[in-house]
Amino acid sequence: MQSYEQSLRQTKQFLLDHDDFLVVSHIQPDGDAVSSTLAVGWLLSCLGKKFSMLNEGPIPTRMNYLWEADKIANMSVNPPERTFSNVICVDCADFQRVGLTQRYFEPGASIVNIDHHPTNNGYGAVQLIKPDAAATAEILYDLLKTFDIAWNIDIATALYTGLLTDTGGFRYTNTTPKVMEAASDLLSHGVKGPELAETLLEEMTLPQVKVLSRALQTLEMSPNGDVAWVSVTPQDMLDCGAANEDLEGIVNYPRNIRGVEVGMLFKVIHDQAVKVSFRSAGKVNVAALAQTFGGGGHTRAAGAKVDLPLEQAIPHVVKEVSRLL
Amino acid sequence: MQSYEQSLRQTKQFLLDHDDFLVVSHIQPDGDAVSSTLAVGWLLSCLGKKFSMLNEGPIPTRMNYLWEADKIANMSVNPPERTFSNVICVDCADFQRVGLTQRYFEPGASIVNIDHHPTNNGYGAVQLIKPDAAATAEILYDLLKTFDIAWNIDIATALYTGLLTDTGGFRYTNTTPKVMEAASDLLSHGVKGPELAETLLEEMTLPQVKVLSRALQTLEMSPNGDVAWVSVTPQDMLDCGAANEDLEGIVNYPRNIRGVEVGMLFKVIHDQAVKVSFRSAGKVNVAALAQTFGGGGHTRAAGAKVDLPLEQAIPHVVKEVSRLL
Ligand SMILES: [Mn+2]
Ligand SMILES: [Mn+2]
Numbered sequence: 001m002q003s004y005e006q007s008l009r010q011t012k013q014f015l016l017d018h019d020d021f022l023v024v025s026h027i028q029p030d031g032d033a034v035s036s037t038l039a040v041g042w043l044l045s046c047l048g049k050k051f052s053m054l055n056e057g058p059i060p061t062r063m064n065y066l067w068e069a070d071k072i073a074n075m076s077v078n079p080p081e082r083t084f085s086n087v088i089c090v091d092c093a094d095f096q097r098v099g100l101t102q103r104y105f106e107p108g109a110s111i112v113n114i115d116h117h118p119t120n121n122g123y124g125a126v127q128l129i130k131p132d133a134a135a136t137a138e139i140l141y142d143l144l145k146t147f148d149i150a151w152n153i154d155i156a157t158a159l160y161t162g163l164l165t166d167t168g169g170f171r172y173t174n175t176t177p178k179v180m181e182a183a184s185d186l187l188s189h190g191v192k193g194p195e196l197a198e199t200l201l202e203e204m205t206l207p208q209v210k211v212l213s214r215a216l217q218t219l220e221m222s223p224n225g226d227v228a229w230v231s232v233t234p235q236d237m238l239d240c241g242a243a244n245e246d247l248e249g250i251v252n253y254p255r256n257i258r259g260v261e262v263g264m265l266f267k268v269i270h271d272q273a274v275k276v277s278f279r280s281a282g283k284v285n286v287a288a289l290a291q292t293f294g295g296g297g298h299t300r301a302a303g304a305k306v307d308l309p310l311e312q313a314i315p316h317v318v319k320e321v322s323r324l325l
Numbered sequence: 326m327q328s329y330e331q332s333l334r335q336t337k338q339f340l341l342d343h344d345d346f347l348v349v350s351h352i353q354p355d356g357d358a359v360s361s362t363l364a365v366g367w368l369l370s371c372l373g374k375k376f377s378m379l380n381e382g383p384i385p386t387r388m389n390y391l392w393e394a395d396k397i398a399n400m401s402v403n404p405p406e407r408t409f410s411n412v413i414c415v416d417c418a419d420f421q422r423v424g425l426t427q428r429y430f431e432p433g434a435s436i437v438n439i440d441h442h443p444t445n446n447g448y449g450a451v452q453l454i455k456p457d458a459a460a461t462a463e464i465l466y467d468l469l470k471t472f473d474i475a476w477n478i479d480i481a482t483a484l485y486t487g488l489l490t491d492t493g494g495f496r497y498t499n500t501t502p503k504v505m506e507a508a509s510d511l512l513s514h515g516v517k518g519p520e521l522a523e524t525l526l527e528e529m530t531l532p533q534v535k536v537l538s539r540a541l542q543t544l545e546m547s548p549n550g551d552v553a554w555v556s557v558t559p560q561d562m563l564d565c566g567a568a569n570e571d572l573e574g575i576v577n578y579p580r581n582i583r584g585v586e587v588g589m590l591f592k593v594i595h596d597q598a599v600k601v602s603f604r605s606a607g608k609v610n611v612a613a614l615a616q617t618f619g620g621g622g623h624t625r626a627a628g629a630k631v632d633l634p635l636e637q638a639i640p641h642v643v644k645e646v647s648r649l650l
Contacts, residue, residue, distance in 0.1 A: 061586065061606060061607055061608055062606045062607050064607050064608070065607065169494060169495070169496065170494070170495050170508075170518070170522075171494065171518075171519050171522040171523070172519055173519045175512070175518050175519060176512065177509040177510070177512045177513040178509070179509075180505050180506070180508045180509035180512060181505070181506065181509040183495075183505045183509075184502040184503070184504075184505035184506040184508075184509060185502070187500070187501065187502045187505060188502040193495070193496075193500050194496050194497055194498045194500060197495075197496040198496070198625075199606070199607065199625075202577055202581040203581050203582075203583055204578070204581050204582055204583070205582070205583050206546075206550075206582050206583070209541065209544065209578060209579075209581075209582055210544070212541065213538065213541035213542055213544065216534065216537065216538035216541065217538055217542065219534065219535070219538065221531075225531075252523075252527055253529070253534060254534075256527040256528050256529050256534075257528075257529055257530070257531050257534055258528055258529070258530050258531070261386065281386060281387045281524070282386055282387050282389050282390060282524065283386055283389070300520075300523075300524070
């Protein structure tokens with residue numbers, strides 16, 4: 001097994017030794033996929049290499065500020081007119097993630113697999129995989145540093161975009177010292193970090209917004225304002241076309257109200273059962289609280305199931321929470 | 326006028342030359358105020374100095390994870406029993422911002438003024454002011470680096486908290502390469518950045534949540550989903566106890582829906598006039614759009630006033646926006 005430094009050198013050599021590359025990323029590309037495609041393209045153009053960039057579908061319009069984002073061909077609009085024998089796959093945990101773009105890979109094409117997913121299954125002739133990198137953009141940051149090329153705002157903006165989106169705006173647990181150091185370096189090249197954060201980090205689906213709206217309509221608080229809660233019924237979910245994942249984050253709204261110590265989301269499962277999510281602002285250990293209801297979790301985020309109808313579950317749980325405050 | 330480096334040296338010398346300090350910050354302390362108070366306290370304790378930390382009011386409970394946050398006395402609960410002749414004021418743009426804590430300053434006390442507000446009026450015998458610092462915590466980061474002290478997670482967490490809150494989670498325009506470099510260094514001391522971001526960055530007031538809920542109930546979209554809008558009436562404002570500032574950010578909800586290119590907030594001013602806020606995801610220049618209604622702004626954020634009742638203003642404006650898409 002070769003080291004990361006060896007993989008960097010091997011990848012560099014592959015790029016230097018060949019000409020005419022196809023650069024692809026995964027279907028429904030996210031910020032890191034688009035950025036990484038463009039970062040490889042930028043490097044290849046600096047090296048004077050021939051290359052094409054391709055995706056199975058369109059690039060999200062909110063990323064059209066990126067250098068040559070319009071040069072990533074959408075396969076169903078302007079497919080390549082030929083196949084390629086050197087293919088660079090970025091941010092794809094497995095080969096199938098490239099989608100239909102593989103039609104343009106020559107049989108037996110040399111694949112360079114550049115990725116950060118811990119689940120990457122190691123396809124490709126050249127593998128540059130770093131599972132503890134926050135983003136593929138972080139790996140490309142390292143790769144580009146091995147070349148003697150002057151960086152500009154275009155490449156810096158692309159790499160910053162990948163770091164920003166894959167760390168949720170430097171908020172996920174993959175936000176390492178290395179990520180922040182790279183971000184610092186990229187900002188020094190003139191990246192408009194604040195603008196990118198606004199554009200990229202706040203997307204929601206329509207069902208998410210709809211079910212958030214329903215939930216907020218049910219907002220209630222304890223008399224002294226230290227407990228707040230919202231609820232969602234199966235009918236709400238149906239009306240909004242919402243799945244469970246669309247509820248993610250809703251419990252933070254009651255928790256985030258100034259003065260609130262415990263925020264809760266009551267999700268009705270059926271007539272006699274409610275799932276309760278607890279979020280604490282710090283004073284109350286909600287893991288212990290959830291345990292008293294047979295649930296569990298962390299000190300600030302926990303959950304439990306209560307076998308009562310919603311209208312009984314709420315006062316019952318609120319009473320227990322208030323006892324702790 | 327002395328340089329920043331000279332001010333750092335002068336401040337360091339003042340701390341070394343004296344003993345027995347009072348450390349205060351501004352009334353209704355924010356993350357930077359609390360963090361900076363504690364960072365100075367941490368430094369003084371490392372130097373073996375006598376000191377007290379004081380605020381006019383309570384420290385927000387969501388900051389109680391900070392090292393010795395409970396040692397910042399709340400003046401109305403446990404006031405000091407005496408006055409101090411050496412006072413360190415952090416994050417206070419003017420002297421009055423310390424509030425009633427000044428009762429505990431000896432007449433003629435030596436004041437050290439450590440702050441980053443461009444409006445700082447230069448009070449105090451020693452001034453350590455850096456108007457382009459993102460936070461007072463950034464200045465204290467520099468000050469502490471001038472001492473030969475081993476850092477730990479306590480001081481790193483305090484300083485990170487100040488940076489995080491005063492940059493809105495590394496999203497405001499004060500997010501410089503220096504800020505990210507310091508954040509990187511602080512994370513390397515074990516700071517739980519992601520946890521802090523969750524705890525500190527998402528607070529809302531009750532009127533804000535209520536008026537957001539009202540607005541989301543009015544959500545509408547164009548047939549093909551590229552324009553979305555919400556509206557707020559004077560009655561909504563009244564019912565929610567909301568001020569204009571509580572509307573900030575609401576227009577982002579329609580804009581942030583996947584596929585939406587232009588999001589709008591219609592705020593009814595009176596029967597015959599509506600204020601429209603426009604947000605673009607990139608494709609449409611909403612500054613130009615707003616200009617056609619006699620308004621203005623930036624390419625991605627603009628506003629205009631339309632002299633029509635709401636029910637006529639909406640279709641009129643939506644038609645103009647759709648024409649551009
Ligand atoms: Mn990725
Ligand atoms: Mn500040």
